[in-house]
Amino acid sequence: WILHVDGSSNTKGSGVGIILEGPNDMMLELAIKFDFQATNNQAEYEALLVGLRLAKDVGVKKLRCCSDSKLITEQVGGSYQTKEPQLQRYNLMVSHLTSSFDHFQIEHISRAQNVRADLLSKLASTKRPGQHKTIIQETISTPNYDSVAVLANNPSQPSWISSTWQYLTDDQVEYVMNEIHRGICGMHSRARSMAARVIRVGYYWPTMRSDWKAYVQKCKACQEFGNLHQLPATTLHSMQSAWPFEWWGMDILGPFPIARGQLKFLIVGIDYFTKWIEAEPSAKITAVNVQRFTWKKIICRYGLPQAITTDNGKQFVDKKF
Structure with a gap:
């Protein structure tokens, strides 16, 4: 498996782009935006960590990682010493994740060889709040004014979007939700995390996010033992000391x-x-x-x-x- 990662940080925001390529022309692409300020080096490390977690979830055993950041590749490879405390913590997390692979190799490539991941990271960093997250890609072979153009409302002709609507049935949805949330590998995560895990393993249905939110709210274990504030709101009381060092x-x-x-x-x-x-x-x-x-x-x-x-x-x- 080959992993391409890149991070982007600018005045509009920060984000990462990840491409995971496997056998049989399999390719997974991710564009993730940060809701926090990040430096270029921090964005590069975040991209590497997200990519490693994705490869681990997919079940990759042998991984070759490619990045256009010379600093990150040399620090992870051990050629450069990591002096900044924040990058030291990132480096420690990367070492922990890479230990789960049978073989791991990281190499530095030029920016021209990492164009696709670079574009995904810039796409994520410039995303405005509230925009949809779905990206549809398709190649149009003929101009729209051509008489042989495919019409989306023609039910007798196959469309490029046909495979997208292979949703799960109601019974299958219930099984998938139970297995991911509280199955043998379930962690009773929150709704947003659960929806991301469903998409990651290849399932989808239109009301997925609202269904997960309702499901988590009805989960008895989450309500009893979750990290939720159960006490009612009260007035804050200031703590006053009469004299120094009392x-x-x-x-x-x-x-x-x-x-x-x-x-x-x-x-x-x-x-x-x-x-x-x-x-x-x-x-x-x-x-x-x-x-x-x-x-x-x-x-x-x-x-x-x-x-x-x-x-x-x-x-x-x-x-x-």
């Missing part, structure tokens, strides 16, 4: 990219009155490390606080702490 808030951030000494977490404390921040990197987030941070960074410097607010994590509810 009331602290503490939390643990991470994991971040691994630094020297295997440091990848950050223990943070902030005073509610002065907004003063105390922070300390840590390799492990244990109750002992949190206790040592509290004693060394807060109590020994500013005295015993009257209150410490936490999220009741295991490290903060430990008896020793």
